[in-house]
Amino acid sequence: MSLSRRTLLRRAGGFGALAVAAALTAACGFQPLYGSSSARAGVSEKLAQVEITNIPNRYGQQLRNNLIDRFYRDGRPTMSPYRLEVGLSATEQKLALRKDSTAERAQLAVVAPFRLIESATGRALFTGSSRALISYNILEEQYASVVTVDNAYDRALVQIADDITNRVAMTLNNSGT
Known part of the structure; x- marks a missing residue:
């Protein structure tokens, strides 16, 4: 596996973790204070x-x-x-x-x-x-x-x-x- 593929997989894993964190935050009832x-x-x-x-x-x-x-x-x-x-x-x-x-x-x-x-x-x-x-x-x-x-x-x-x-x-x- 080349270095660029590893970098891409690592970044994809980071984005996946971010998506999971966002989903968990939404599920716990967190809401922005201001909005429409x-x-x-x-x-x-x-x-x-x-x-x-x-x-x-x-x-x-x-x-x-x-x-x-x-x-x-x-x-x-x-x-x-x-x-x-x-x-x-x-x-x-x-x-x-x-x-x-x-x-x-x-x-x-x-x-x-x-x-x-x-x-x-x-x-x-x-x-x-x-x-x-x-x-x-x-x-x-x-x-x-x-x-x-x-x-x-x-x-x-x-x-x-x-x-x-x-x-x-x-x-x-x-x-x-």
């Missing part, structure tokens, strides 16, 4: 029924806007059966020092505790916390340094918004409401 099939229909509609409360400070407003972009595809809800309350805190830690003892690298840790609440009863359906760790360089020019820190916050808030959106969507999808 009738089993998954409604996740986007359920997210659109969640009122996102105000989050204090400038970065809180940015996080809320990121969440609004992900939750509301066709406008905000008028009567919301659910309410999402989100907090936000951030800490910066210097990681690397130059010879003159000034910081050269830093890490931003942003934590956002959140609760999904049923509006009618006030009962918490889901409580969680999302966290993002972003490293960035501390530049010597003041304006460039400010822009770098803002960019780090932007990246962290996008990660947190994605995480919160996915976790709330899974909760609403699994709650059977």
Whole structure:
């Protein structure tokens, strides 16, 4: 048997294993969260029924806007059966020092505790916390340094918004409401 035949058989075996894994995954009830099939229909509609409360400070407003972009595809809800309350805190830690003892690298840790609440009863359906760790360089020019820190916050808030959106969507999808 030539080397090319062996390679072809090995690749065919790999594709066969992949097909078996896909079939087993489908058989166990695994479903993508978003999509248009009738089993998954409604996740986007359920997210659109969640009122996102105000989050204090400038970065809180940015996080809320990121969440609004992900939750509301066709406008905000008028009567919301659910309410999402989100907090936000951030800490910066210097990681690397130059010879003159000034910081050269830093890490931003942003934590956002959140609760999904049923509006009618006030009962918490889901409580969680999302966290993002972003490293960035501390530049010597003041304006460039400010822009770098803002960019780090932007990246962290996008990660947190994605995480919160996915976790709330899974909760609403699994709650059977």
